[in-house]
Amino acid sequence: MLKLEQLYSLVDQAVSRLEWPVEPKLLYDPLRYMMDMGGKRLRPRLCLVSYNLFKDDIGEHILTPALALEVFHNFTLIHDDIMDNADIRRGVPTVYRKWNDNIAILSGDTMCLWAFKMIGQAPKETLAKALDLFTKTTIEVCEGQQLDMDFETRNDVSLKEYIQMIGLKTSVLLACSSAMGAVIAGADDKACKALYDFGYKLGIAFQIQDDWLDSFGDEKTFGKKIGGDILNNKKTWLLIKCQELAREKGKDCLLRLGNLLEMNQSQGQKKIEAVKAFYQEFDIDSLARKTINSYYAEAMMSLRECGLDLDQVRQMETIASSLLGRNR
C-alpha cells in the first residue's frame, strides 16, 4: 500500500498529463480553464486510495477513470453556475460569465462526455460494473440539483428531504468515487458497498459542515465571507432544523424567524447577526456539530464492513478526516 502523499501526487501528475484537443477552441478552452482552476482533486484521490487498498498496479487503467470523476464534477459546476447565476468560482469568473451561456452549455456537455470516455478506460473485466455505478451516480447528481432548485420555491422542506437532496447532489459522487476504486480493482460486492456507504455518509457530514461553516466558520479558513447562505435565505441544514424547532415551539416563534428571513439583503451584516442569534437560541450550532459527528461516525462504521486490515482502515480514516479539515 502506497502512502497517501504518494497517491495524491500520482493524481496531480495525471491531471497535469491530461491533454484536451485544441480545436474547436471555444469548446475546449473553457474545459481547460475549469481543470486548471485547481481544487483538492478529492474525488480522484478517494478513488485511487480505494483502488490501492486492493491492488498495487497503479497505471492509466485506474488513473484515467479516477480523473473521470473530477472531470464529471467540473462539468456539473459549469452547468450549476449558469443555473445559479454564480459569477465567481475559486476567485475567478465562472465559465458562463467569462464566455457566455451557449459556450458554457456546450463545453459542459463535452466535458461530461469526456468523463464517460475516461471511465471507458477501465479494464474490460470490470468495465460493466464501473459504468453501471457511474451512470447511476451521475443521473442521481442531476436529480439532486433539480431537488435543490425545487426547494428554492418551497417553504415546507423537511430535514429528511434536505438530507435526501444533499445525498443526491453531493454525497453519491463521493460515494461513487470511494467505491469506484474497489470496483475497478475487482473487489467483492460487500467491500464495494461498504466503501460506497463510507463515502456517502462522509459526504453528508461534509455538506452539513459546509452549511455550518457558512454561519459559524472562520472567514480565513472558510475562504469566503461568512453568512452568504443567511443573506440568501438558502435552505441549509441549519435553517431547516431551526424552522422545525421554531415550529414546535409555536406560531409566535415561527413568525419571529419569518420576520428575520424577510429582512432585506441591504441590511446585510445586521441580518446575519440576527439570524445567528436566533440559531444560538435554539442551539443550532451545537446540534449541527453533533449531527456532523454522527454521520462521520457512521462513515467510520462502514469502513469496518470492508474486510480491511488496521493499516488500510487508518488510510481511509486519514483521507476522511482531512476531507472534513480535521487533524488526527
Next chain:
Amino acid sequence: MLKLEQLYSLVDQAVSRLEWPVEPKLLYDPLRYMMDMGGKRLRPRLCLVSYNLFKDDIGEHILTPALALEVFHNFTLIHDDIMDNADIRRGVPTVYRKWNDNIAILSGDTMCLWAFKMIGQAPKETLAKALDLFTKTTIEVCEGQQLDMDFETRNDVSLKEYIQMIGLKTSVLLACSSAMGAVIAGADDKACKALYDFGYKLGIAFQIQDDWLDSFGDEKTFGKKIGGDILNNKKTWLLIKCQELAREKGKDCLLRLGNLLEMNQSQGQKKIEAVKAFYQEFDIDSLARKTINSYYAEAMMSLRECGLDLDQVRQMETIASSLLGRNR
C-alpha cells in the same frame, strides 16, 4: 433476417415501453415530452437493422442500446434549441420555451446520462467497443455543433469545412447508429467500418438534401416554409457553393451576392426569390442534386465492403433510400 417493417415495429414498441422516473417532475417531464414528440426513430432503426444483418436474437440487449441513440439525439435537440433560440420543434414549443433555460439545461443533461445508462445494457462481450464508439461519436457531435456556431460569425467558410462540420454535427451519429448494431452483434472490424462509412456518407447526402429542400423543396413534403435558411443567411451547402462560384467569377459578382444577403428579413419573400434566382444563375440547384447523388452512391459503395449477401445489401439500400425520401 426480419423484414424492415417488423424491425421498425420492434423499435416503436420498445419506445412505447420506455419508462422514466416520475420524480423530480420538472426533470423528467421535459424528457417524456421530447420522447413523445415522435419522429422517425431513424437512428435506432438503423442500429437494429444493422444488428439483424448478423444476428436474429433481438431482445433488450440490442433494443435498449438502439434507443440510447434516439435518447442522445433528443438530448442534443433540447440543448441546441436553447443555443439556437428555436421556439418550435415538430409543431410544438421547444423545451426551453415551454419550461425555461435551467430546466432545459438540466433535463437535457439527464437525458444524455440516460443514453449512457442505456448503452451500458449492451452485452458484456461487446460493451467496451460499443461504449468506445458511442463516446467518440457523442463528443464529435458537440464539436460539430460548436463549429456550426463558429461559422455564424465567419464569412470565409469553405465547402470542405462545411462538409467537415455537417460530418460531425449530423453524420457521425448516423454512422454510429449504422455501425452500432454490427458492433453489438460482434461483427468483424471490416464490416463495422463499412457500415460506419455507409451511415456517414448517407448522413452527408441527407444534410445537403435538407439544405436543398429548404430552397427548392415542396412545402407540403418538406413540412415547413421554404426559404428559412435564405432569410437567415444560414451557411448551407447551397450558399457556400454559390459564394465559391461567385468569387471565381470576380468581385462584382461576389458583391451582387453580398447585397442580396444584406437584404432585410422584412423583405421576406422578395429576398428568397432574389437569392434563389442567383442560385439558378449558377446552377446551384442541379449541382446540389449531383453532390447528393454522389454521396449516396458512395454510401452504396461502402455497403459492398461489408461482406453481405444480396438480400442484406437490399435491406440496407431500402433504409437508405427511405431516409432520403426516395422510392425504389
